[in-house]
């Protein structure tokens with residue numbers, strides 16, 4: 565028996581027509597730029613190179629920090645953290661400096677936050693570490709070994725920008741050989 569309820573068919577046809585119009589508009593109008601530069605150098609949109617180059621540069625090396633923060637940068641460049649980017653701990657230069665002028669404050673970690681920061685790289689619990697490169701500690705055992713209260717924060721003994729600076733000094737005074 566023939567059914568009169570065929571609106572479901574028309575709905576599908578309507579959907580397909582809308583899709584077709586959409587595809588035509590997309591390629592004709594929106595993607596016109598795409599088509600004009602596609603294939604110029606290879607199987608990709610040549611304009612993409614310019615688009616990427618236009619993007620604002622946000623991260624930098626440690627080099628620009630030296631001009632305004634010579635004290636911290638010198639310590640850092642001569643300490644065991646010399647291979648670590650300032651921006652890992654402090655955030656992005658683009659939020660801080662523009663045209664050689666300070667435009668905004670960078671976050672500076674304090675107290676407990678410092679512990680969290682240091683342990684992101686130095687926690688023994690994190691197994692996926694190149695062990696001979698990044699030395700790890702177990703907390704609070706590390707503090708017990710030093711015979712101090714467990715409330716101690718890392719930067720009370722480790723200068724954040726040169727973590728063995730004080731410790732090497734102390735060892736030298738006490739005639740203990742430096743750790744390598």
Ligand code: HEC
Nearest residue numbers: 626629633636637640645648649650653672673678719724
């Ligand atoms: C391992 C993380 C780490 C790295 C890498 C690092 N810093 Fe810091 N920095 C800190 C922490 C934590 C503090 C605040 C606590 C302290 O000074 O003991 C700080 C403090 C500072 C301060 C003082 C801020 C204030 O108002 O007291 C400046 C400036 C600074 N750092 C600049 C730099 C520069 C420049 C570099 C790179 C050459 C750098 N830091 C690399 C963690 C880091």
Ligand code: HEC
Nearest residue numbers: 628629632650651654657661664665666668669670671672
């Ligand atoms: C054009 C100069 C300039 C450059 C380049 C620069 N800073 Fe600063 N920075 C300042 C000034 C000015 C202050 C505020 C006064 C101060 O603490 O010395 C400041 C303060 C800071 C502070 C303390 C928190 C704050 O924002 O007040 C940190 C941390 C810091 N800078 C980190 C960095 C790092 C990391 C870099 C490199 C990625 C960098 N700065 C590059 C000028 C600069």
Ligand code: HEC
Nearest residue numbers: 644645647648652681682685697698699718722724727728
């Ligand atoms: C981004 C990861 C990272 C963060 C965050 C970090 N460190 Fe380090 N740290 C390293 C690496 C990598 C080395 C080893 C560098 C090398 O030997 O080339 C190192 C070296 C050290 C050393 C010397 C150990 C040794 O014998 O090599 C100490 C101590 C240390 N860090 C303490 C700290 C403290 C304290 C903090 C927090 C303020 C901190 N680190 C934050 C990655 C990090």
Ligand code: HEC
Nearest residue numbers: 679682683686699700701706710712716717718720721731
């Ligand atoms: C009371 C002082 C003190 C505090 C607080 C402290 N440390 Fe240390 N740390 C030392 C001394 C001293 C050494 C070097 C002697 C040793 O190996 O025990 C050391 C060594 C290290 C080393 C190198 C270990 C190795 O195997 O060579 C790392 C990594 C380290 N500390 C990270 C941290 C982190 C992260 C914190 C904070 C969560 C922290 N320390 C807090 C005193 C301290």
